[in-house]
Amino acid sequence: MRNPRWLSAALNQASTILVTLLGLLVLTFVIGRIMPVDPVRAIVGEEATREVYENVYHQLGLDKPMWEQFLFYLRDVATLDFGTSLRTGQPVLDDILHVLPATIELATFAILIGAGIGIPLGVLAAVKKDRWQDHAIRVFSLMGHSMPIFWTGMIGLLVFYAALGWVGGAGRMSQFYIGLVPDRTGFLLIDSALAGEWEVFRSAVNHLILPASLLGYSSSAYITRMTRSFMLDQINQEYVTTARVKGLSERKTIWSHAFGNIKVQLVTIVALAYGALLEGAVLIETVFAWPGFGQYLTSTLRMGDMNALMTCVLLVGVIFIALNLLSDLLYRVFDPRTR
Amino acid sequence: METPILEVEDLSIHYRGAPQPAVRNVSFTLGRERLGIVGESGSGKSTVGRALLKLLPTADITAKRLQFGETDLLNATEKQMLDIRGNRMSMILQDPKFSLNPIRRCGEQIAEAYLTHFRCSKREAKERALAMLEAVQIRDPHLVYNRYPHEVSGGMGQRIMIAMMLLAEPRLVIADEPTSALDVTVRLEVLKILDDLVREKGIGLIMISHDLNLVRNFCDRVLIMYAGRVVETLNAAELDRAQHPYTRGLLAAQPRIGGNRQPLPVLDRRPEWSQPMEGTA
Ligand SMILES: Nc1ncnc2c1ncn2[C@@H]1O[C@H](COP(=O)(O)OP(=O)(O)OP(=O)(O)O)[C@@H](O)[C@H]1O
Ligand SMILES: [Mg+2]
Numbered sequence: 094m095r096n097p098r099w100l101s102a103a104l105n106q107a108s109t110i111l112v113t114l115l116g117l118l119v120l121t122f123v124i125g126r127i128m129p130v131d132p133v134r135a136i137v138g139e140e141a142t143r144e145v146y147e148n149v150y151h152q153l154g155l156d157k158p159m160w161e162q163f164l165f166y167l168r169d170v171a172t173l174d175f176g177t178s179l180r181t182g183q184p185v186l187d188d189i190l191h192v193l194p195a196t197i198e199l200a201t202f203a204i205l206i207g208a209g210i211g212i213p214l215g216v217l218a219a220v221k222k223d224r225w226q227d228h229a230i231r232v233f234s235l236m237g238h239s240m241p242i243f244w245t246g247m248i249g250l251l252v253f254y255a256a257l258g259w260v261g262g263a264g265r266m267s268q269f270y271i272g273l274v275p276d277r278t279g280f281l282l283i284d285s286a287l288a289g290e291w292e293v294f295r296s297a298v299n300h301l302i303l304p305a306s307l308l309g310y311s312s313s314a315y316i317t318r319m320t321r322s323f324m325l326d327q328i329n330q331e332y333v334t335t336a337r338v339k340g341l342s343e344r345k346t347i348w349s350h351a352f353g354n355i356k357v358q359l360v361t362i363v364a365l366a367y368g369a370l371l372e373g374a375v376l377i378e379t380v381f382a383w384p385g386f387g388q389y390l391t392s393t394l395r396m397g398d399m400n401a402l403m404t405c406v407l408l409v410g411v412i413f414i415a416l417n418l419l420s421d422l423l424y425r426v427f428d429p430r431t432r
Numbered sequence: 433m434e435t436p437i438l439e440v441e442d443l444s445i446h447y448r449g450a451p452q453p454a455v456r457n458v459s460f461t462l463g464r465e466r467l468g469i470v471g472e473s474g475s476g477k478s479t480v481g482r483a484l485l486k487l488l489p490t491a492d493i494t495a496k497r498l499q500f501g502e503t504d505l506l507n508a509t510e511k512q513m514l515d516i517r518g519n520r521m522s523m524i525l526q527d528p529k530f531s532l533n534p535i536r537r538c539g540e541q542i543a544e545a546y547l548t549h550f551r552c553s554k555r556e557a558k559e560r561a562l563a564m565l566e567a568v569q570i571r572d573p574h575l576v577y578n579r580y581p582h583e584v585s586g587g588m589g590q591r592i593m594i595a596m597m598l599l600a601e602p603r604l605v606i607a608d609e610p611t612s613a614l615d616v617t618v619r620l621e622v623l624k625i626l627d628d629l630v631r632e633k634g635i636g637l638i639m640i641s642h643d644l645n646l647v648r649n650f651c652d653r654v655l656i657m658y659a660g661r662v663v664e665t666l667n668a669a670e671l672d673r674a675q676h677p678y679t680r681g682l683l684a685a686q687p688r689i690g691g692n693r694q695p696l697p698v699l700d701r702r703p704e705w706s707q708p709m710e711g712t713a
Contacts, residue, residue, distance in 0.1 A: 330530060331525055331526075331527065331530040331531040332530065332531055332532055332533040332534070334487065334525065334531070335525060335531045335532065335533070335541075335593075335596075336533070337485075337487055337517065338485060338487070338517055338518055338522055338523045338525075338597070339517065339518035339522070339544065339545045339548055339596065339597075340514050340515065340516070340517035340518030340519055340545075340548050340549060341514075341518075341544075341548055342514060350533050350536075353533070353535050353536070354533070354534065354535055427535070428534075428535060429534070429535055429580040429582070430534060430535075430580070430582050
């Protein structure tokens with residue numbers, strides 16, 4: 094059945110996305126122009142003659158008016174041509190597709206752990222407001238929030254890897270296994286499972302578990318706090334009293350009535366936290382020598398690698414747009430009033 | 433005389449942190465009858481209702497006696513209360529806009545009341561709920577069963593609430609201002625449905641209200657509360673013979689159809705009315 098309200102909502106959404114995307118492209122374009130790096134010099138080197146310099150300057154279209162340069166940029170982006178990385182000499186797109194799966198793998202496990210800890214703790218804290226459980230949870234999540242991640246990372250490696258040997262050390266798997274499974278999707282867990290290399294799979298899980306737990310713990314702080322406050326809003330609602338009047342146990346009242354009403358809000362904040370993990374796992378990637386997007390972004394910044402940087406910023410923006418879109422769609426699933 | 437459904441003696445309720453008790457020394461006995469509790473806002477009516485279901489986690493409840501059938505409510509455990517709530521005693525809340533869970537289908541919410549207390553299949557619970565929707569005079573029960581609360585009107589919502597709370601055939605229903613959130617046009621209709629069901633099934637009813645006229649028509653007896661105390665108890669038919677000046681003030685302040693058109697008198701309040709009455713206590 095065609096629902097015009099649904100259709101207009103979809104059109105609305107699409108136009109919002111388009112405008113946001115355009116703004117994002119303007120932003121990355123401007124970043125490329127104002128970076129204190131001379132793109133021509135970066136290509137031709139310090140020693141080049143004036144003639145060579147002028148030549149490349151012309152080739153890059155830098156003598157054209159700004160708006161024309163922007164149109165060229167739009168054309169390049171539309172054809173997925175993001176240029177070549179100055180640092181690696183590879184197409185930027187290839188570089189990023191190479192590092193992104195490692196980060197997605199890490200961030201996905203981290204958010205599962207973060208939400209898995211944060212949501213139940215937040216609910217418990219709300220139900221036991223001002224009791225000792227609430228205070229204990231507050232301390233626990235404050236710690237997760239305030240301990241610097243590179244520090245917990247190093248302590249974690251010292252304790253669980255070096256001293257106890259429970260988990261793998263740095264990298265995505267033991268040195269021993271590197272190159273053993275063919276790179277099909279870039280997701281090591283998937284690739285090793287596809288290849289039937291369960292040893293590699295286990296090694297990958299072993300290496301993933303510590304950094305993912307630490308990241309998850311730190312993002313659980315935010316999730317716990319938000320869950321608690323969403324839940325407190327619901328607990329005082331009349332429909333919760335109705336559930337109690339019906340004779341439902343406290344557990345059922347909370348989980349099958351109040352909790353259902355915070356799902357919509359939870360989806361949004363978990364999506365935001367996930368986005369932050371995708372772009373912001375720099376420190377943990379450094380400590381754990383994790384060859385992911387965070388590390389790539391840092392070296393890009395350090396080297397003033399313009400094409401790569403513009404693309405990274407664009408990607409982060411697109412990830413957030415996509416996550417927002419996803420949470421909007423899930424809204425419709427969880428809340429009948431929006432259908 | 434038949435054994436009463438509920439006996440309340442010297443019930444006092446103190447919200448923790450409040451300077452004084454919200455309810456003081458309230459006593460009454462309820463048989464298979466319809467008891468009205470009337471009083472102005474803040475006089476403690478809802479507090480009494482919720483205390484009977486022990487739904488006041490932040491209040492201290494004391495009483496000489498709080499007997500509901502064979503259960504001593506005062507010493508009942510939470511586990512016993514879970515068996516009582518929704519099964520032997522239930523409560524209709526004021527505004528269906530807020531008292532129904534917005535993300536669950538209306539019918540499911542009704543059926544849940546049955547599933548909580550009776551061992552039966554989901555299917556059977558659904559059939560019960562549908563039959564109950566019919567009993568509250570909803571013409572197309574199947575349609576309404578699958579509606580979400582925001583898709584039904586206030587009058588419909590309150591019928592759903594009544595269906596949910598009467599489904600398990602409790603001995604006592606507390607209706608806390610069941611019609612004050614509704615359009616005037618549907619109030620009487622909804623009250624009539626509640627009244628018919630309560631009489632038909634022999635359920636005891638406590639009707640909490642601001643509205644003396646309404647209580648006069650739908651109740652057998654009326655408790656008048658003022659500042660946490662019962663100032664007077666009367667048979668509904670004898671309201672006009674009320675002794676207490678507060679009750680007389682309330683009566684005089686009620687608009688009457690066909691009455692004279694002079695402005696309604698302003699209600700008089702005296703601090704001594706919130707003291708125990710002479711001759712009682
Ligand atoms: N949860 C609570 N915590 C503290 N005080 C409360 C709480 N609920 C009610 N009170 C206080 O208890 C007193 C009685 O309130 P109650 O809601 O029982 O009055 P009411 O007669 O039902 O009024 P209304 O007609 O407005 O519904 C009021 O003074 C109110 O402020
Ligand atoms: Mg009230």
